[in-house]
Amino acid sequence: MESVESKALPHVGKQLKEEVRVFAPATVANVICGYDILGFALDEPGDEVIMRRTKEAGVKIVNIQGDDGRLPWAAEKNTVSASVQNYLELIGRNDIGVEIELFKHMPIGSGLGSSAASTVAGLYAINQLLGQPISQRELLPLAMKGEELACGYPHADNVAPSLLGGFTLVRSYEPLDVIHLPVPANLYCSVIFPHVDVPTRAAREMIRKKVLLKDAVQQWGNIAGLVSGLFMEDYDLISRSMEDVLIEPTRAILIPEFYEMRKIAMSAGALSFGISGSGPSVFSFTTNRELAQEISHKISKHLNAHGIECNTYVSSINSDGPKEI
Known part of the structure; x- marks a missing residue:
């Protein structure tokens, strides 16, 4: 994994802050055909972190809201x-103390980069708090380590767009090269999160270890x-x-009404329809917000008729990434 260049890192930046509040956006990873290499950031939903400096060294979580008690409090x-602990170790400042409040405004296990958004918010917050001693891009390997803690694999297709904003391509993992x-100006996204459970680890374990060369060639194209x-x-x-011949046929099995939802979206005029991350969230691209809203409404109505509750989001592509609020 890429590390910060071997140069003399400043212990802290020049403009220290006592407290910051940061928003980091949700993301759509894979983007149908780009398994583990493509992703983009959404305007909503996302997570927030409040971080403040303390006199006592160490990192503590003092408040978590919106997680239904599912997230650990142990640092x-x-x-x-x-991730904040790893950051402080990287810059050689384990003497610094911070306390963290985490506000989950997005569903856990949704396939929308919930862990990535929280991790990115925390890393961006500590870097802002200490006057940005390292660049935003240098935070990326630390964010990937957070993903490894969350799901067992240090992938970048969620954390890269959440941290850097926009649409990102992971050209290489060793060495790490994110582009x-x-x-396009008129690209909009409709996201539907059905309230069904599709654990990321389980979804990853279902993926075939070997694929046919002809399928790989089609995917590359x-x-x-x-x-x-x-x-x-x-x-x-x-x-x-936007067609996936390698991953979607397997993962679609885990998402109720997947093919009916796709039929609804494409019949309404969507450019595409597929799984966000490992699911169960699905998304479609459109060329205007009104059509994206219409698709969200139609799919939500269909799911509700089959006894499945859902959340819907309509967004342009978020080019900003994390920000202080």
Whole structure:
């Protein structure tokens, strides 16, 4: 994993703060054909962290809200506090003390990068609190370690867009190489989170370890087509390229009404429809907000008719990433 360059790191920046409040956005990872390499940030939902300096050294969580009691409070087990501990060790300032309040405004286990948003909010907050002694991009390996704690695998397709904003491509993991992609001006996203349980670890374990070469070639072509479509603002090419022949056929089994939801979205005029991350959330691209809202409404109505509650979100692509609020 990439580390901060071997240079003399400043212990803290020049403009110290006593307290910061930070929002970090949810993300859609994989983006259908780009398993573990593509992702983009949403305007909503997201998580918030309040962080303040304390006289006593160490990292403590003093409040967690919105998690229904599911998240650990122990500093070494919670992705937010553990990532802050790693940050302080990296800059050589384990003498610093902070306390953390975490506000979950997005569902856990939704496939929308819940752990990533919390981790990114915490890392961005501590870096702001201490005057930004390292760059935002240098926070990325630390955020990936948070993902490893959360789900057992240090992937970047959620934390990269949440931290850097916009649409990101992980070209390589060793060495880590993350690239910003352009976002067409009229690209909107409709997200539906059905209230069903699809654990990330379980969804990852279902994936085939070997694939047919012809399927791999088709997938590579789709990834290249999607990236080209983003650069050229070619919505038709984006639509043609958003097909997953490797992962979706397996993971779709875990999501009730998946193919009916896709039929509804595509019949309404969506550019695409697929699984967000490991699910159960699904998303579609459209070229205007009104159509995205219509698709969300139709799918929500369909799920409710089948006894499945859901959350819906409509968003443009968030180009800002985390921010102080």
